[in-house]
Amino acid sequence: MKRRSLWSWIVLVLAILYFGLPLLGTVDFSMKMRRGVYSLDAYWAVLGDPRFQATFLYSVVMACMTIVVGVLLVVPTAYWVRLKLPRWRPVIEFITMLPLVIPAIVIVFGYIRLYNTSSWLPLTGSALGTDALLTLGYTTLALPYMYRAVDTGLRTIDVATLTEAAESLGAGWITVMWRVILPNVLVAVLSGAFLTFAIVIGEFTMAALLNRPAFGPYLQLVGANRAYEPAALAVIAFAITWICMGLIQLVTRLQKHTMRV
Amino acid sequence: MTTAITPAEAGAAAPARRSARVSFAWLGIVPFMAFALLFLIVPTLQIVIGAFRDQDGAFTFANVLHLFQPSILSAYWISIRISVASALLGCVAGFFIAAAVSIGNLPRWMRGPVMTFSGVASNFAGVPLAFAFLATFGRLGLVTVLLRDWFGVNIYAMGFNILSFSGLTLTYLFFQIPLMVLIVTPAIDGLKREWREAAVILGASTPQYWRMVALPILWPTLLGTFALLFANAFGAVATAFALTGSSLSIVPILLFAQIRGDVLQDPHLGYALALGMIVLTGIANGIYIVTRSRAERWIK
Amino acid sequence: MAFLELSGVRKDFELVRVVRDFNLDVERGEFISFLGPSGCGKTTTLRMVAGFETPTAGEIRIAGRDVVGLKPNQRNIGMVFQSYALFPNMTVAQNVAFGLKVAGKPRAEIDARVAQMLGIIKLPQLADRYPFQLSGGQQQRVALARALAVQPQVLLLDEPLSALDAKIRVSLREEIRAIQKALGITTIYVTHDQEEALSMSDRIVVMHEGRVDQIGTPFEIYNTPATSFVASFVGTLNRIEGIIADPSAGTVRVGARDVAVASPLGARRAGEQVSLALRPEAVTLAPRPGQDVAIEARIVEVAFLGSVIRVRADIGGATITLDTFNSPASPPPRIGDAVTLHLSSSDWVVLAD
Missing domain, CATH: 1.10.3720.10 (MetI-like)
Incomplete structure (x- = not known):
């Protein structure tokens, strides 16, 4: 028994070293901008950079748009498939898993060929069109996570009974979605949303190849040209990821709490 | 002539009748399917097909063979x-x-x-x-x-x-x-x-x-x-x-x-x-x- | 000297004593059941025999050898689990062969033994199936074959039938008992089902809150329960509170009347509270030879259970449940009927608390 916990501790210490040192190293490096003393200079430099503010804001907006599109696309579909088309479930599930199989760089390569200025749908011809294309691209990236979260959420409630109950009370189907189904899968939707946010906010490949002024390409640019600011940006990015995961934990725990009461 | 229907047969018949009645149910997944086709499947197919085409659009294995350099x-x-x-x-x-x-x-x-x-x-x-x-x-x-x-x-x-x-x-x-x-x-x-x-x-x-x-x-x-x-x-x-x-x-x-x-x-x-x-x-x-x-x- | 001896065995988890002062001698080839509700310590005792738990105090001897210091894989014990616990990555034959394989037996011997074991459990045709392709009853038979293949000194069964359907439970328990008798293997069987324990065992150990309440044959356990817990846990029972009327004459006041009780009342004095137990099948509505007690009563409830009709009758201050056999010739009694209950004064059991 004691030997069994000894090796566990060794494994854990090694893991903490491997995962802790890069975080420590990054924090340490980010505060070394001023020679000889620890300072937050790199952070002030980053936060004061107008391009940081612009690209970060752009990516936040893109993330929010992606979440909205994703929810509008996934929730009704997952609901409808569970309620009326159970036979289609394997097909839909397979499609939602495709973005894990097809690398993002390939998908965006296809966009560039398919929606260029000389094509039938020249989305890349205008900034607004490219933004729309990027949003839809991000939606595909988030699709596996969003669909899985929502479908799991729907599994825990009895979709058919809830729908029949609402319809017997005279509710139309938009009312059913908005007032009955969505509140019941809210935690699942929020989990998917936070995960989407974490993925989109620093995404590099799609934004770079579609030439949009997003946070990911900005990070790369700073990394190529500056010494200490990248470390500060990495700390900020890690904090954002951590906050998103923390929020997922929080809403999941809140739900458990309310369900118990 | 009357035919007796066993409960199993009756059970099998009922869903068939219902699905015949609501045969427009597939309309509900049209938006999703359109999205998946336009922004996931067709772009990928575009690449896959392009890999087997030459400059003029004719079929060829040359591109794939060129990988072997x-x-x-x-x-x-x-x-x-x-x-x-x-x-x-x-x-x-x-x-x-x-x-x-x-x-x-x-x-x-x-x-x-x-x-x-x-x-x-x-x-x-x-x-x-x-x-x-x-x-x-x-x-x-x-x-x-x-x-x-x-x-x-x-x-x-x-x-x-x-x-x-x-x-x-x-x-x-x-x-x-x-x-x-x-x-x-x-x-x-x-x-x-x-x-x-x-x-x-x-x-x-x-x-x-x-x-x-x-x-x-x-x-x-x-x-x-x-x-x-x-x-x-x-x-x-x-x-x-x-x-x-x-x-x-x-x-x-x-x-x-x-x-x-x-x-x-x-x-x-x-x-x-x-x-x-x-x-x-x-x-x-x-x-x-x-x-x-x-x-x-x-x-x- | 008994084949399997447990003496003064005790087990504490943190501050809770889950098994206290457990003493038991099991003869070679005997089938012993540990019977009791969940949490009574029966499974913990079994796991101490297996070696998965270490006793806080006491000795466990198998064939005269103290096994407390031995690891489970050194004890040569077979065990069958409630959840079957077949290895899902192996076929039936590979499961049965597992113990022989780790023992390093030659291939030919393993194959012969596996075939023999599958014959004993009557599933030779399923040798190449995987566990997930079998029914629960089939899985448990394979688990039994796997446990017996290594020719263990002792076979332990931990609620092996609890996860199965009622019908399979009955047929499988007969099969287990037949195999056990044929092989003459010393067996401990843990169950919370009194019917299983009564029908299969040579002797039963009734456990309650970590204590042994009674050790005896099924006949003794059922007919002369030693404690009120045993009486209430095993079988259906009338339990009646009375006051001793005359210790020397052996009469107890129940409600408004005195009834004769043949069991010795011990050192109790008149006026003391006493608990009496009475099996429903001991009471009849028509007199039978040898019955020396007759009580006037009124029917308050009639339940038709098929072969048996369960009747509840009020005797003034207490209710007695009795079972009569169904007979198409005579209709069952009706509620409100005035009847006379007949029983023998020796049917009363005086319960120790």
Whole structure:
């Protein structure tokens, strides 16, 4: 028994070293901008950079748009498939898993060929069109996570009974979605949303190849040209990821709490 | 003449009648299908088909055959090596962490933080991860400097370089290991205590139990997760690009450069390059899905 | 000297004593059941015999050898679990062969033994199936074959039938008992089902809150329960509170009347509270030879259970449940009927608390 916990501790210490040192190293490096003393200079430099503010804001907006599109696309579909088309479930599930199989760089390569200025749908011809294309691209990236979260959420409630109950009370189907189904899968939707946010906010490949002024390409640019600011940006990015995961934990725990009461 | 209908027949007839009545139900998934076609399937098919077409749109194998030139083959080879190495090491390290958390007699409260951290770290890929490892294992990084000043070990003199195969593998492990932990911990939890007890009471030692019972049961999960990690590493662009720029010629970076500026002097070779990525990650994910369903059948 | 001896065995988990002062001698080839509700310590005792738990105090001897210091894989014990615990990655034949394989037996011997065991459990045709392709009853038979293949000194069964359907439970328990008798293997069977324990066992150990309440044959356990717990846990029972009327004459006041009780009342004095037990099948509505007690009563409830009709009758201050056999010739009694209950004064059991 004691030997069994000894090796566990060794494994854990090694893991903490491997995962802790890069975080420590990054924090340490980010505060070394001023020679000889620890300072937050790199952070002030980053936060004061107008391009940081612009690209970060752009990516936040893109993330929010992606979440909205994703929810509008996934929730009704997952609901409808569970309620009326159970036979289609394997097909839909397979499609939602495709973005894990097809690398993002390939998908965006296809966009560039398919929606260029000389094509039938020249989305890349205008900034607004490219933004729309990027949003839809991000939606595909988030699709596996969003669909899985929502479908799991729907599994825990009895979709058919809830729908029949609402319809017997005279509710139309938009009312059913908005007032009955969505509140019941809210935690699942929020989990998917936070995960989407974490993925989109620093995404590099799609934004770079579609030439949009997003946070990911900005990070790369700073990394190529500056010494200490990248470390500060990495700390900020890690904090954002951590906050998103923390929020997922929080809403999941809140739900458990309310369900118990 | 009247025909008696058994309850089973009646039951079988009812759903058929209902589905005939609401045969427009498929309309409900039209938006999703349209989205998937336009922004997922057709763009990919475009690339796949393009890989088999020449400049004039005629069918050809030339693009695929052009992949077999030394510079591209070496890019595939180093990509595969990095993906295999980071997937393999990620599987082994992740397995031990998962085992420590699941059956290693650690205090129970430690499980939650480990799983939460795994969720964070498995999503902490991309450009910031490259920065973190540059700040730690770069020439002026914390670990590099500490090893040099405290222990007199100069890892760069020993051949290590963060901008190389070993450096990239070390960096990828930061999201590979947590992904393994997330997937394999539930599988290890699924090993029933009774299996161990049944094996032991039949005379098996602990190594025998692991070799003959536990590892074979976990094998589909392990193999499948390895495939998933392979695909995960193979498709990663941002970390590698931010870390090495274009100094390390791996497939995703080559493709990235090709899309941006047609470095291969042949746009259709880019399609073939992408096709190779789809095939490799497709095979890996296929293995993952097949082995996964097999594992679920057993554990159930 | 008994084949399997437990003496003064005790087990504490943290501050809770889950098994206290357990003493038992099991003869070679005997079938012993540990019977009791969940949490009574029966499974913990079994797991101490197996070696999965270490006793806090006491000795466990198998064939005269103290096994407390031995690991489970050194004890040569067979065990069958409630959840079957078949290895899902192995076929039926590979499961049965497992113990022989880790023992390093030659291939030919393993194959012969596996075939023999599959013959004993009557599933030779399923040798190449995987556990997930078998029904629960089939899985448990394979688990039994796996446990017996290594020719263990002792066979332990931990609620092996609890996860199965009622019908399979009955047929499988007969099969287990037949195999056990044929092989003459010393067996401990843990169950919370009194019917299983009564029908299968040579002797039963009734456990309650970590204590042994009674050890005896099924006949003794059922007819002369030693404690009120045993009486209430095993079978259906009338339990009646009375006051001793005359210790020397052996009469107890129940409600408004005195009834004769043949069991010795011991050192109790008149006016003391006493608990009496009475099996429903001991009471009849028509007199039978040898019955020396007659009580006037009124029917308050009639339940038709098929072969048996369960009747509840009020005797003034207490209700007695009795079972009569169904007979198509005579209709069952009706509620409100005035009847006379007949029983023998020796049917009363005085319960120790």
